[in-house]
Amino acid sequence: DAKTTQPNSMESNEEEPVHLPCNHSTISGTDYIHWYRQLPSQGPEYVIHGLTSNVNNRMASLAIAEDRKSSTLILHRATLRDAAVYYCILRSRGSGSRLTFGEGTQLTVNP
Amino acid sequence: GAGVSQSPSNKVTEKGKDVELRCDPISGHTALYWYRQSLGQGLEFLIYFQGNSAPDKSGLPSDRFSAERTGGSVSTLTIQRTQQEDSAVYLCASSGGGQTLYNSPLHFGNGTRLTVT
Numbered sequence: 154d155a156k157t158t159q160p161n162s163m164e165s166n167e168e169e170p171v172h173l174p175c176n177h178s179t180i181s182g183t184d185y186i187h188w189y190r191q192l193p194s195q196g197p198e199y200v201i202h203g204l205t206s207n208v209n210n211r212m213a214s215l216a217i218a219e220d221r222k223s224s225t226l227i228l229h230r231a232t233l234r235d236a237a238v239y240y241c242i243l244r245s246r247g248s249g250s251r252l253t254f255g256e257g258t259q260l261t262v263n264p
Numbered sequence: 265g266a267g268v269s270q271s272p273s274n275k276v277t278e279k280g281k282d283v284e285l286r287c288d289p290i291s292g293h294t295a296l297y298w299y300r301q302s303l304g305q306g307l308e309f310l311i312y313f314q315g316n317s318a319p320d321k322s323g324l325p326s327d328r329f330s331a332e333r334t335g336g337s338v339s340t341l342t343i344q345r346t347q348q349e350d351s352a353v354y355l356c357a358s359s360g361g362g363q364t365l366y367n368s369p370l371h372f373g374n375g376t377r378l379t380v381t
Contacts, residue, residue: 185367196268196355196372197307244367251297251320252370254307 157241162259165231173226173258175241180221185244187252188215188226190237197240197254200226236262266290268373270356276379277346285341285376289358296339297359297370298331302352310354313339346380353377 158176165171177186187202201208201215203224208215214227228235238257269288277283289296298310309323313333324330328346333339343350353375360368 187369189370194374196357196374197370199369199371202367202369251309251312253309254299256306 157243157255159239159241159255159258161256162261164261164263165228166263167233168230171228171231171235171260171262173228173239173241173260174223175225176223177241177243178222180243181245183245186215186217186221186224187242187244188213189240189242189252189254190235191240191257192234192237200239202244231260231262233262233264236260268356268358268371270354270373270376272376273374274377274379276381279348279380280345282342282344283346283378285343285354285378287339287341287356287358287373289337289339289356290371291337293358293360293371294336295359295368296333297357298339298341299355299357300352301355301375307355310341343378346378348380351378351380 185202185204188200189197190200191197201210201213203215203217207217216225238259240254240257242252268290271286275283294315296313299307300310301307311318311324311331312320315336316333328344331339331341341354355372355375357370357372359370
């Protein structure tokens, strides 16, 4: 599976936007970019995914670079409940499309 | 609707005993995954089911670990002769299968916390 690189940690203030970066320079043409988050003592939760175009849903927005070698997860107004580990994952057609989780970014939201 | 359900939520067992962990996926989801997460660590893939068959068992750490799925629904992860290093949270996830598998999100349960004393 192609690898992703994320910062270990980020901080934000409540009610401000958060931009979580992810680099995936070895992405292949058919890899989907998935984002999950894991709150303390819970299983991972799906956030958003995309292939080439920017995507929006009720939780977040996903901005994908034109060359697809990087992407950014955007939380428009961070809340304390958004404090979690955020994982950026490439999902390939093979291997049962398993998700290979890296270390992720620990997001801290300050009140 | 109902999400992925795992039972028990917590399990304490003595070293050497066998344990069974259960996963009820979302109805209609053909793909099912088991992961484990040791304290402070990332998620480690164990096994993937498509229907009742397991085309990818590559993550099972030893032959003490096995899993089955029946009726394309419920799955059981069995750990025989448990060791202290088996202590972890065991997570199950399900997803729509077929040709759109890699475009379908995984839905995770909240896991079973296994403690081997």
